[in-house]
Amino acid sequence: MSTITFDRRSPNLAIVAAAWHGLERMPRLLRILAAAGLLLIAGQQFFLALQSPAHQIKRQLIAAAEETGRLPWTRSPEQVRGDLARHFGTGAVTVDATTFPTAVSVAFMGLDKSTCVEANELARRIEGSVVVALDGYRSAADCGDSNTLVWRIMP
Numbered sequence: 001m002s003t004i005t006f007d008r009r010s011p012n013l014a015i016v017a018a019a020w021h022g023l024e025r026m027p028r029l030l031r032i033l034a035a036a037g038l039l040l041i042a043g044q045q046f047f048l049a050l051q052s053p054a055h056q057i058k059r060q061l062i063a064a065a066e067e068t069g070r071l072p073w074t075r076s077p078e079q080v081r082g083d084l085a086r087h088f089g090t091g092a093v094t095v096d097a098t099t100f101p102t103a104v105s106v107a108f109m110g111l112d113k114s115t116c117v118e119a120n121e122l123a124r125r126i127e128g129s130v131v132v133a134l135d136g137y138r139s140a141a142d143c144g145d146s147n148t149l150v151w152r153i154m155p
Helices: 011-025 028-050 053-070 077-088 113-123
Strands: 093-096 104-111 131-135 147-154
Touching: 053 077, 053 104, 053 113, 053 131, 053 147, 077 093, 077 104, 104 113, 113 131, 113 147
Parallel strands: none
Antiparallel strands: 093 104, 104 147, 131 147
């Protein structure tokens, strides 16, 4: 009976071994800087994951406002909607750009009372080169069990 042996690592281990060998060849300072960069990125992602929904809404509105300020005024409403919708993820959010370049409306639907109250405090009005203003909901008392908050982004 004969036995055949192969002196070859499995493909998955070969990739790991090649990566490890590449890391061993890098200067130590560069490895330390790469590890520090990865830790910073991981820390930022962890921080973003721990944010309340109202903080996430404010961050998304600020990003959309910055993008709106950079958009040419000749863009069609469909293009503007597509450009801004990517800032809001997959939640229950609608972007209405029919009145662009005057304003763009962003509606967050199905927000609970605590998120509504906190968003009302944090992001009622965001001023800068582009103004973001909440329509309605003048006070926390206006928030109910399920809310649709609409912000106008005005370049």
